[in-house]
Amino acid sequence: MRVAITGGSGFVGSHLVPLLLESGHEIRVIGRGARPVTQQPGLSVTFGDVVTGEGLEEAFHDADAVVNLVAIIRAKGVQTFASVNSQGTAHVVKAAQQAGVPRLVQLSAIGAGPDPTFPYLFSKWQGEQSVRDSGLDWVILRSSVIFGPGDGFFTTLAKAISLPAPFLVIPGDGTAVFQPIAADDVARCLRSAVIEPQRAGHVYEIGGPEQLTLEQITLAIAAATGKEWFGIARRKPVHLDPRLIRPGAILMDKLMPNPLVTPQQLDMLVKPNVTTADSVVANFGFEPQSLGANIGYLKRPKHWPFSLLDQGKARAQNPGPN
Numbered sequence: 001m002r003v004a005i006t007g008g009s010g011f012v013g014s015h016l017v018p019l020l021l022e023s024g025h026e027i028r029v030i031g032r033g034a035r036p037v038t039q040q041p042g043l044s045v046t047f048g049d050v051v052t053g054e055g056l057e058e059a060f061h062d063a064d065a066v067v068n069l070v071a072i073i074r075a076k077g078v079q080t081f082a083s084v085n086s087q088g089t090a091h092v093v094k095a096a097q098q099a100g101v102p103r104l105v106q107l108s109a110i111g112a113g114p115d116p117t118f119p120y121l122f123s124k125w126q127g128e129q130s131v132r133d134s135g136l137d138w139v140i141l142r143s144s145v146i147f148g149p150g151d152g153f154f155t156t157l158a159k160a161i162s163l164p165a166p167f168l169v170i171p172g173d174g175t176a177v178f179q180p181i182a183a184d185d186v187a188r189c190l191r192s193a194v195i196e197p198q199r200a201g202h203v204y205e206i207g208g209p210e211q212l213t214l215e216q217i218t219l220a221i222a223a224a225t226g227k228e229w230f231g232i233a234r235r236k237p238v239h240l241d242p243r244l245i246r247p248g249a250i251l252m253d254k255l256m257p258n259p260l261v262t263p264q265q266l267d268m269l270v271k272p273n274v275t276t277a278d279s280v281v282a283n284f285g286f287e288p289q290s291l292g293a294n295i296g297y298l299k300r301p302k303h304w305p306f307s308l309l310d311q312g313k314a315r316a317q318n319p320g321p322n
């Protein structure tokens with residue numbers, strides 16, 4: 001099949017594209033070109049902007065399916081939740097209709113719903129409505145938080161845990177709950193949604209095999225990255241009221257290119273990010289991978305606050321052949 005993937009250069013796209021190529025499909029990645037995509041046989045890269053709709057119809061020409069992976073979790077400039085997640089999806093739908101693409105697969109998020117108190121989830125819900133009303137053979141996957149090389153959530157958490165402190169700061173009471181799913185498993189579900197005709201008109205919620213609290217995830221990452229101890233003392237979780245963290249989150253959101261947490265993310269902690277424990281087995285017929293056994297990639301997160309010091313130390317220990 002010829003599959004056009006908007007947002008194919010992003011985190012999930014970097015796991016879906018190789019899987020579809022391996023399965024013999026022809027892939028067209030569509031984006032604004034802000035992130036590099038490695039050229040390879042069967043893959044082409046085309047400009048398209050979901051905010052303006054520019055380039056989408058041409059990019060979808062001849063495609064058998066469109067997978068829409070474009071969304072933002074943090075608003076910046078013209079990239080707002082409304083312009084990208086909501087209106088952007090409407091532009092993808094319109095372009096797919098005009099280009100005559102039969103199938104549209106939308107990656108949405110667990111918790112997407114009509115409550116505007118949560119702007120990200122509200123905009124994801126609005127995007128879903130455009131897809132449902134499209135008249136195309138649509139499939140919607142709603143995912144819990146996704147882990148794997150290149151992720152945002154777990155890598156950022158690992159950076160926060162890397163900060164030298166005798167305790168581990170946990171926003172809220174630590175009971176916010178998630179069902180982390182591996183990016184490769186999300187890619188397998190997306191592939192089924194693209195190629196299996198009987199999935200048209202269905203919404204699937206997907207999550208990994210474990211439902212874990214934020215505190216459990218924090219402790220697991222601390223253990224996996226060797227950050228359980230501060231000197232001779234085991235680091236203890238300290239729960240901070242999100243209202244106390246909020247001013248810092250607002251500042252980071254304004255000043256940092258990659259803040260450790262945004263105000264919207266703090267707000268969403270009250271919404272359980274889980275589905276049924278067997279969601280992937282029951283709907284897609286395979287056992288998803290657990291977070292605990294697969295977080296080795298977090299050991300040396302890219303761009304962590306002291307990465308230069310860290311690299312210097314690594315070079316001193318292993319100077320290499322030169």
Ligand SMILES: NC(=O)c1ccc[n+]([C@@H]2O[C@H](COP(=O)([O-])OP(=O)(O)OC[C@H]3O[C@@H](n4cnc5c(N)ncnc54)[C@H](OP(=O)(O)O)[C@@H]3O)[C@@H](O)[C@H]2O)c1
Binds near residue numbers: 007011050110144
């Ligand atoms: N990551 C998670 O934990 C998670 C959980 C649940 C659901 N989801 C959903 O999964 C999907 C993929 O997420 P992700 O984590 O892979 O996101 P990501 O890494 O941020 O990738 C987003 C992609 O969108 C493209 N993009 C951004 N603005 C665009 C625009 N105006 N026009 C065209 N392309 C644009 C980006 O490429 P350029 O910058 O080059 O344009 C990038 O390829 C999203 O719909 C998200 O809501 C993710």
